[in-house]
Amino acid sequence: MKLFKVKGIVIKEVQYKENDKIVTIMTDKLGKISCIAKGAKKNNSPLLSTSQFLVYSEFLLYKGTNFYHINSAEMIESFYNLRIDYDKLERAFDVSKLLNKLAYEEDEETGILSLFLNTLYIIENKDKPFDLVRNTFLLKLLCLLGYTPRLYKCSVCNEKMFSDDTNKVVKYYYDRTTNSAVCQECYNKIINNNKMEIRKYKEILEGTLYAMLYVISSDIKKVFNFDIKGKTLNEFSDFVNEYYLSQII
Numbered sequence: 001m002k003l004f005k006v007k008g009i010v011i012k013e014v015q016y017k018e019n020d021k022i023v024t025i026m027t028d029k030l031g032k033i034s035c036i037a038k039g040a041k042k043n044n045s046p047l048l049s050t051s052q053f054l055v056y057s058e059f060l061l062y063k064g065t066n067f068y069h070i071n072s073a074e075m076i077e078s079f080y081n082l083r084i085d086y087d088k089l090e091r092a093f094d095v096s097k098l099l100n101k102l103a104y105e106e107d108e109e110t111g112i113l114s115l116f117l118n119t120l121y122i123i124e125n126k127d128k129p130f131d132l133v134r135n136t137f138l139l140k141l142l143c144l145l146g147y148t149p150r151l152y153k154c155s156v157c158n159e160k161m162f163s164d165d166t167n168k169v170v171k172y173y174y175d176r177t178t179n180s181a182v183c184q185e186c187y188n189k190i191i192n193n194n195k196m197e198i199r200k201y202k203e204i205l206e207g208t209l210y211a212m213l214y215v216i217s218s219d220i221k222k223v224f225n226f227d228i229k230g231k232t233l234n235e236f237s238d239f240v241n242e243y244y245l246s247q248i249i
């Protein structure tokens with residue numbers, strides 16, 4: 001019997017038969033997987049704690065016909081302080097739902113587990129607005145799944161969106177139909193040619209564009225190392241959600 005050794009966190013648990021559970025685990029090496037945790041509901045089960053929602057462990061698994069089975073598990077982190085705080089738990093539940101919906105089954109290693117653990121750490125320990133945490137997580141997750149919006153260069157003239165001339169007053173635009181950035185010059189040309197095109201575009205604040213580019217290009221471990229608030233945060237959240245809906249639905 002081949003055993004798989006993986007690190008992973010339980011992102012969903014469903015009761016199964018009298019004493020068993022089916023858990024969804026986000027792993028480092030196998031993507032998202034479904035596992036049977038046999039006897040996990042019994043008080044003396046060695047899987048009692050490691051098969052719980054949001055417990056991060058090292059698992060030894062073997063593959064059955066339809067599911068993986070947990071052979072044994074050793075807890076690494078229980079996120080205890082998150083678990084005992086209802087507001088934090090609710091936030092963690094919200095990002096877990098997104099992960100559960102979007103992550104691919106049995107995918108190769110992409111850094112998604114690391115992003116999720118980092119997100120839980122931020123929710124547990126940092127006092128950041130949840131809108132910022134959730135939407136940073138969501139945008140980075142979409143990038144890791146292969147959906148990266150094209151914002152670094154203008155999609156029409158291919159020049160960098162941010163010029164080195166900082167004295168120039170510029171506006172930035174976003175093409176909703178291609179999910180890409182467009183510079184002011186190209187935007188003006190297009191609109192002058194055909195006024196009807198205006199509905200394809202949305203002006204985007206410089207701070208929002210910076211924030212989105214930061215999330216897209218930053219290392220997973222540093223993805224939360226920025227702050228935006230007020231209008232910029234609202235726009236950032238709206239953009240991420242609009243982008244998410246345009247890609248997924």
Ligand SMILES: [Zn+2]
Binds near residue numbers: 154159182184187
């Ligand atoms: Zn351009």
